[in-house]
Amino acid sequence: MATVTEENHGAVDNPATDEARWRDDPHLAKVPQVHPETLVSPDSRAVIVAPHPDDEVLGCAGLLMHLARSGHRILLIAVSDGERSHGSESSFSSGLLSQLRPAETSAALHALGIADISIMRAELPDSRVGEHQRKLQDLLGAYLQRGDTVFASWHRDGHPDHEAVGMASRDAARATGCRLIEIPIWMWHWRTPDHPDIPWQRARKLTLDDDMQARKKAALECYRSQLEPDHSTGNPAILPPEVLAHFHRDFEIYFV
Template sequence: MDAVNSRRIVGEGTSARDWAAWSGLETLPVLEPSTLVPEGSRVVIVAPHPDDEVLGTGGLLARLGRLGRDVLLIAVTDGTASHPGSSSWPVERLAAARPRETREALSRLGLAHVEVERLELPDGALPSHEGRLAGLLGERLRPEDVVLATWRMDGHPDHEAVGRAAFRASAALETRFVEVPIWTWHWARPGDARVPWSRARRILLDEPTLALKRRATAAYVSQLDPDPSTGRAPLLPPHVLARLLRSFEVVLT
């Protein structure tokens, strides 16, 4: 089996219960947001699709906001490929709705002021635009930034392309680069040798911060409701959310 097929996102994946039962997560070193993003630095979140910024780092963003850190969100796509063939959610409606959902989610995190740059690259086709994306990111980054992007081996082609492009742009400027696993929790298993656990760090979320993340996630109505026109289930069903809405977030440093 090749590397890509070994990270397939099919079925319901590894359950939140299985992850919670694994002691390995509890032993990951804790990383404080103030250490990850020192005073005077800006955090740049590079999100493949609207909702990735909150699902992966919503709690971290809330904590950084309370620390007064500058935040730039770079929205690579507007997520317009999420409902193929849907008359309830045609491309035009998604293009308008999903950026609004991001703004509402940020507001719920206490980050209504955060700058959002939309690159409007084609959803579902980012591997073909990786070089262009790296150039666009390079134009927007500063040497003192801390750049967070989806992991280069996350299992979703768009996520992996964003990770590679962000790594390339960060390396050119020698900025700190941190990766965020999102779909990894679906295809990986506890202790999975394909995951670089030695690089993994936990960012703790107290109950009020986790509640903010839950409220922010609820802003992505397009992803949380079934599609009546196609009969498809929500893009973010409960078993997916259960893996991402827990009392810590994991980053790869």
Template sequence: DDAKRELAAQRRAEHAAGLQALGAGTAPVHRLGLADGRVAAEQQRLERRLRALLQPGDTVVSTWRLDGHPDHDATGRAAAAACARQGARLLEAPVWMWHWARPAHPAIAWQRLRCLGLQPGECQRKWRALQCHASQLAPRPGAQAVVDDSLQQRARWPFECFFVA
């Protein structure tokens, strides 16, 4: 449908602008065309594609496989499997976990969480990159904003956290 194609094109443009804001505008981007909400159904294909791209010793940053969002979870599982098979290092970034996590939650291996401090310029670039994603920052007809106020507040944290093996 036209609306979905237009949104996909807008998201690709926002992604490119976000990379530019981070200073990574020339980074190679490999798109699989996985539909929003359908990553779990395509998890094996994603894993195969990642394995083809990875070399031993590479570092991969992915969403955390227990994040609580189906696409994030499937992406994290595919990345974990691909990294394990190819000998790459995996850093898993929690995104939605911050909405539901509690200190004693049994699913969270807090001892594996590491936080990386950011310099002020890095924080500014991260914020500018997030602002490039207009289609996710504001509500759309019939839908709430994907990146709500609490996520935007967390984007201002002067650090990023990752689960490490």
């Protein structure tokens, strides 16, 4: 997840939504549960398309653990290196972040207990993925195989990179005969449960056991660049506790 700043053209300008509002809302409570093999059949490869380093853990750490435990093939396509998360005035330069944030993903995957995973780094520019949406679609088309199950950020997620990834993944999946499942990430922070864009009828709930919840929290702790305040600028953490609360649940939501 990259911060939505003036520099990276955030598309949503609503107040943040507290996790308690989601927890108490009947829409979320009524979402039916889904089995991992309903999301990804035993003979299907899972392809995770992550806009930024950390989105793969925020959105689908539980799914990744389920897939790894059942021996599924997994390909992670890292669209950007998240190099613009802190802005030009920060001591966290784009060059530093382009090395640091992918390393945080590696540590996070280790914390999840996931070793057998292929990673392809597209190295598209953070905060400008929309300018390269066709390039991303073509790249996905080159890597996707018929029968893959593609997981990508929701195309109405409220962050321009996330939405571009969602649309490119949708078009590439259609062209290659793959199934697409979308993952809401920024939605939890910027939308409200009654927002008309949310496709509750498509939502499915994947349960995480106690061990998975603990591992997901440990994996999120690996993203120190996003969790700590930027002392060089005085800016707060990009992933403060009120944002992390959306991802400390005992379930994950997928739009199928």
